[in-house]
Amino acid sequence: MVNLVRQLGQRSLNIVQEAGAMLIFLLESLGLAFMPPFRPRRVLQEIYKIGVKSTLIVMLTGAFTGMVMALQGYYTLRQYGSEGALGAAVALSLIREMGPVLTGIMVSARAGSAVTAEIGIMRITEQLDALDTMAVNPMQYVVMPKLLAGIIAVPLLTAIFDVVGILGGYLVGVILLGVSSGSYFASMKQSVVALDINGGIVKSLVFGLTIILVACYKGFYTEHGAEGVSKATNQTVVLSAVLVLAWDYVLTSFFM
Amino acid sequence: MIKIINLVKSFNGQKVLDGITLEMPRGQITVVIGKSGVGKSVLLKHIVGLLKPDSGQIIVDGQDMSRLGGRKLREFKRRFGVLFQGGALFDSLNAFENIAFPLREKTRLPEAEIAQRVRDRLAQMQLTSEVETKLPDELSGGMKKRVALARAMIQEPEIMFFDEPVTGLDPPMSNTVFHLISKTHRESGYTALVVSHDLPEVFQVADQVAMLHKGRIIAAGTPEELQNHSDPVVQSFIRGEVDFLEA
Numbered sequence: 001m002v003n004l005v006r007q008l009g010q011r012s013l014n015i016v017q018e019a020g021a022m023l024i025f026l027l028e029s030l031g032l033a034f035m036p037p038f039r040p041r042r043v044l045q046e047i048y049k050i051g052v053k054s055t056l057i058v059m060l061t062g063a064f065t066g067m068v069m070a071l072q073g074y075y076t077l078r079q080y081g082s083e084g085a086l087g088a089a090v091a092l093s094l095i096r097e098m099g100p101v102l103t104g105i106m107v108s109a110r111a112g113s114a115v116t117a118e119i120g121i122m123r124i125t126e127q128l129d130a131l132d133t134m135a136v137n138p139m140q141y142v143v144m145p146k147l148l149a150g151i152i153a154v155p156l157l158t159a160i161f162d163v164v165g166i167l168g169g170y171l172v173g174v175i176l177l178g179v180s181s182g183s184y185f186a187s188m189k190q191s192v193v194a195l196d197i198n199g200g201i202v203k204s205l206v207f208g209l210t211i212i213l214v215a216c217y218k219g220f221y222t223e224h225g226a227e228g229v230s231k232a233t234n235q236t237v238v239l240s241a242v243l244v245l246a247w248d249y250v251l252t253s254f255f256m
Numbered sequence: 257m258i259k260i261i262n263l264v265k266s267f268n269g270q271k272v273l274d275g276i277t278l279e280m281p282r283g284q285i286t287v288v289i290g291k292s293g294v295g296k297s298v299l300l301k302h303i304v305g306l307l308k309p310d311s312g313q314i315i316v317d318g319q320d321m322s323r324l325g326g327r328k329l330r331e332f333k334r335r336f337g338v339l340f341q342g343g344a345l346f347d348s349l350n351a352f353e354n355i356a357f358p359l360r361e362k363t364r365l366p367e368a369e370i371a372q373r374v375r376d377r378l379a380q381m382q383l384t385s386e387v388e389t390k391l392p393d394e395l396s397g398g399m400k401k402r403v404a405l406a407r408a409m410i411q412e413p414e415i416m417f418f419d420e421p422v423t424g425l426d427p428p429m430s431n432t433v434f435h436l437i438s439k440t441h442r443e444s445g446y447t448a449l450v451v452s453h454d455l456p457e458v459f460q461v462a463d464q465v466a467m468l469h470k471g472r473i474i475a476a477g478t479p480e481e482l483q484n485h486s487d488p489v490v491q492s493f494i495r496g497e498v499d500f501l502e503a
Contacts, residue, residue: 037361121347130344133304134358135333 022217025139026209029147029216032140042145043152050111050146050212051153055160061106062161065098066090066168073169074177083177087184088191090169091162095192095200099162101248104207107154108240112215115146116236119219120229128220143216147209154208155201162200199255206247211240257282258303258415258447263312265298272298274471276312285441285448287458289482290468291493296451297341299468300419303449304338305329316415334362336415337408341423343400345392345407351378351399352388355407362411377406381436398429402436409440416441418450422457430457437461455494459483467493 073089119142122128128138166188173179218232218239258280265273272295280286290296301307303314305321314322321332345354355374359365365373378387381402392400401421408416418437422430438461441448452458459465459479466476467490475482475490483494 125342125347126340126344127346129301129306130338130340130346132306133333133336133338134361135330136361 022213025143025217025220026147026213029139029143032137032144033148035140037140039141039145042141043148046145046149047153050107050115050149051157054107054110054153054157057106057110058103058157058161059164061102062094062099062164063168065102065161066094066165066170067172069093069098069165070169070172070177074173074179083173083179084183085187085191086169086173086179087166087186087188090173091166091188091192092196094162094165094169095196097248097252099158099165100200100203100207101244103154103158103161103204104211104244105241107150107157107208108211108215108244109237111150112211112236112240113233115212115215116219116222116233117229119143119216120222120232123220123222124225124229138220143220146216147212150208150212151205152208154211155204158200158204195255199251202255203248203251206251207244210243210247214240214243257315257317258449259313259315260299260303261313261315263299263302263314264310265295265302265307266310271471273302273309273312276468276471276473278466278473278476280447280449281464282447283445284463285437285450285461287450287452287462287465287479288468289451289453289455289458289465289493292453294468295471296453296468297419300417300449300451304336304417305333334411335413336417337411337413338417339401339405339408339419339421341420343392343404345395345400345404347392350389350391351383351395351403354392354403355410357407358411373410374406377410380440381406382432397425398432401425401429401433405433405436405440409444412444414446416446416448418448418452420452420454421450422452422454430454434458434461455496456483469493 069090070086073086074083077083077085077089119128122138122142128142131138131141170181170184174181174184215236218236222228222232224231260276260278260280263273263276264271276299278286278288288296288299298307302309302322305324309322312322313320316332319332321329324332345351346357349357352371352374355377356370359370359373374388375385378385383399383402383406387395387399387403390399392403395403405421421437422433425433434457437448437450440446441461450458450461459482462479464477465479465482466473467482468474469489475485475487477485482490485491
């Protein structure tokens with residue numbers, strides 16, 4: 001029993017310690033964004049790797065999410081004779097919740113894992129040490145551009161997810177199930193307000209930062225060779241997905 | 257002159273360096289030998305500022321660099337070059353970009369000047385221009401080492417560090433790399449530290465040799481002095497005897 005309590009206590013301490021280390025890592029890397037040399041080209045390269053290369057998977061996920069929501073929503077709303085509100089239901093769910101959360105999870109699975117693997121391999125092959133010995137700060141050269149790219153790319157990907165999802169919902173609701181095109185968009189226009197869009201943007205900003213922070217941190221402190229990289233990559237996907245969901249609850253309760 | 261005084265470092269309670277004291281005379285090549293895992297690379301990483309000692313000093317030209325931080329440490333680092341064990345070439349850059357990297361990051365030289373310097377270094381390393389556009393993955397082990405050496409030397413450092421420079425290379429390529437180290441040292445006159453367990457090949461580049469064993473320097477002197485050293489541990493290592501390696 002005493003051992004169990006001790007282990008629980010130790011585990012809690014480790015979690016708090018790692019959270020603190022991650023926060024310091026974040027502040028240090030973001031602080032370097034304001035110090036020369038500025039690296040706009042590196043940031044653009046990372047936006048391409050994290051954002052542009054995730055576009056297709058985000059569009060596919062968005063399309064199918066919108067289609068499923070339209071299908072589910074149509075049969076539920078029809079029971080109350082409110083099929084005309086389908087556009088509002090699809091758009092609000094996507095903009096407030098599904099867009100930021102699912103985009104975050106897709107980015108974590110596709111780009112987050114890649115970021116950890118890339119930095120982890122740089123660590124175990126001494127590329128980060130090589131940067132350091134050349135008097136180039138690895139946090140500034142490797143981590144900071146990725147963090148900025150995450151903050152920029154994830155909100156844009158979320159917007160793409162929302163638009164494609166709404167079009168997916170239109171395809172199923174209007175073209176396949178016969179809801180009027182006018183009421184689909186009119187109900188959407190009537191129901192979606194600036195707060196919904198702002199909330200979605202704030203969520204996607206926080207998710208983008210969280211995912212890439214976890215990915216960079218886990219990669220930067222990778223140990224024990226190839227097995228360590230594999231473990232770090234796995235931890236990135238699991239931890240960032242859990243954090244996205246946890247942040248979603250916190251931010252939703254804040255915006256409600 | 258680099259002077260290491262009573263350097264101590266432990267990892268998880270285990271002492272890896274237990275009071276290392278060593279001098280590296282200016283303009284000479286000092287070789288640290290010792291079996292794998294004895295702490296040679298850890299010693300090198302302390303001198304280049306990648307690790308901080310638990311105690312002890314690393315004096316470079318009268319300044320304790322183990323206490324330096326920030327801008328002063330960065331300035332100090334600009335004075336040296338490091339050849340890492342695996343080369344540590346950047347995967348996403350080709351050979352030319354790897355060699356040009358320190359110049360692009362740390363100088364404001366025009367591209368034409370950078371290109372000229374990179375090509376001069378490639379020629380010095382006996383590499384053809386075809387190598388320039390190849391990614392590290394497309395290079396052989398020997399080519400990688402030579403590209404890495406070219407990168408380490410592109411800023412004409414005063415001090416060079418070589419971490420196991422020929423590990424994983426075949427004997428002819430090992431000799432080529434040692435020949436290149438001797439040649440560049442003759443041409444540039446840098447101070448160098450080589451950590452290696454490749455005996456007796458490493459003696460061909462050494463001005464002085466020190467042997468690291470159980471966290472301490474147990475013997476130091478010229479290559480001849482080491483080869484004739486009375487310590488049975490030193491003799492056993494030089495001869496590559498099995499009982500020593502398993503001890």
